[in-house]
Amino acid sequence: MTETPSKKTPEPMRGFIDRLQDRWQHADTLVCVGLDPEPAKFPARFAHDPDAIFNFCRDIIDATAPYVCAFKPQIAHFAAAHAEEALRMLIMHIGFRYPGIPVILDSKRGDIGSTAQHYASEAFERYAADAVTVNPYLGRDSVQPFLDRGDKGVVILCRTSNPGAGDLQDMVVGGRPLYQHVAEKIAREWNDNGNCALVVGATWPDQLRDVRALVGNVPFLVPGIGAQGGDVEAVVRNAKTADGTGLIVSSSRAILYASNGDDYAEAAANAARTLRDEINRHR
Ligand SMILES: O=c1ccn([C@@H]2O[C@H](COP(=O)(O)O)[C@@H](O)[C@H]2O)c(=O)[nH]1
Numbered sequence: 001m002t003e004t005p006s007k008k009t010p011e012p013m014r015g016f017i018d019r020l021q022d023r024w025q026h027a028d029t030l031v032c033v034g035l036d037p038e039p040a041k042f043p044a045r046f047a048h049d050p051d052a053i054f055n056f057c058r059d060i061i062d063a064t065a066p067y068v069c070a071f072k073p074q075i076a077h078f079a080a081a082h083a084e085e086a087l088r089m090l091i092m093h094i095g096f097r098y099p100g101i102p103v104i105l106d107s108k109r110g111d112i113g114s115t116a117q118h119y120a121s122e123a124f125e126r127y128a129a130d131a132v133t134v135n136p137y138l139g140r141d142s143v144q145p146f147l148d149r150g151d152k153g154v155v156i157l158c159r160t161s162n163p164g165a166g167d168l169q170d171m172v173v174g175g176r177p178l179y180q181h182v183a184e185k186i187a188r189e190w191n192d193n194g195n196c197a198l199v200v201g202a203t204w205p206d207q208l209r210d211v212r213a214l215v216g217n218v219p220f221l222v223p224g225i226g227a228q229g230g231d232v233e234a235v236v237r238n239a240k241t242a243d244g245t246g247l248i249v250s251s252s253r254a255i256l257y258a259s260n261g262d263d264y265a266e267a268a269a270n271a272a273r274t275l276r277d278e279i280n281r282h283r
Helices: 016-027 052-067 075-079 084-097 113-126 140-147 178-190 205-215 232-239 264-281
Strands: 031-035 070-073 104-109 131-134 153-159 196-200 220-223 247-251
Touching: 016 153, 031 052, 031 264, 052 084, 052 264, 070 075, 070 084, 070 247, 075 084, 075 104, 104 113, 104 153, 113 131, 113 140, 131 140, 140 153, 140 178, 153 178, 153 205, 178 196, 178 205, 196 205, 205 220, 205 232, 220 232, 232 247, 232 264, 247 264
Parallel strands: 031 070, 031 247, 070 104, 104 131, 131 153, 153 196, 196 220, 220 247
Antiparallel strands: none
16 A cells, blocks of 8 residues: 655744743753853863864853753854854754754844844854844844744843943833833834843842833843852842743853863853752742
8 A cells, every 4th residue: 555645734843932941841940051262261171272162162061951941152252262163063063962952142133124134144044043132222123134033032132231231221211211111112012923032130130020020921031140240049039930930041151160170061060050959949
């Protein structure tokens, strides 16, 4: 008997937010390890390694993968060192070895629509990232090429972690700070494809609480834990969703450079596991 070809409808592609939720649930972690390579901080064994950035980051990825819900390479750290190819290969490495772990390319892009299309293509085609950070200052048309990629995540700056965050983001417009307008606009008007997330810094627990109250379950990328001194308990208490998730809590230097000895990978794994456990105690 000849078999008739299967007419099964293909599985719908699982988008960034679905994959993130799977990882939160199945790996029980909200930790994101930031990949911010700084060769001057690498252990001595990398001093004469022409592929130091790739090799160091790959070791960190392999050591910390069990404890993370996402990896977040920061593009400037690679571009400044002419290491874009290392970045591309690292994202490929994560895709092959850890297909359940999404990659957020931290490039904070923002430009007029015709240029933004190329930034979207840079993130999603050149680097094959699952999500990208975007600056909303130019308005919706500048973010549209990213929003249109329903399978990919668009992680939009809302209330950043740095000391000067409030200079513009807290300016009062129509009786409320600008970052609250940004949060609401994204959650209510820009999130048609359900692929948006917001950057809200760990260093601002009150603002984390305010934004969570405005946007329901929209995921937050929360940098500022570790080297910037954010309080883990306050972050989780103020910003988790009702089911104890909703957060991508990112730490770079405190994990990457936990040791500059030969135990760097083990020390990074310990730091990531300790952060995971601390977060989970407060969920
Ligand atoms: O508001 C923001 C947005 C992005 N970042 C980025 O996150 C990491 C933080 O590094 P740490 O070593 O954990 O402090 C870095 O890549 C920043 O560019 C941020 O810090 N704050």
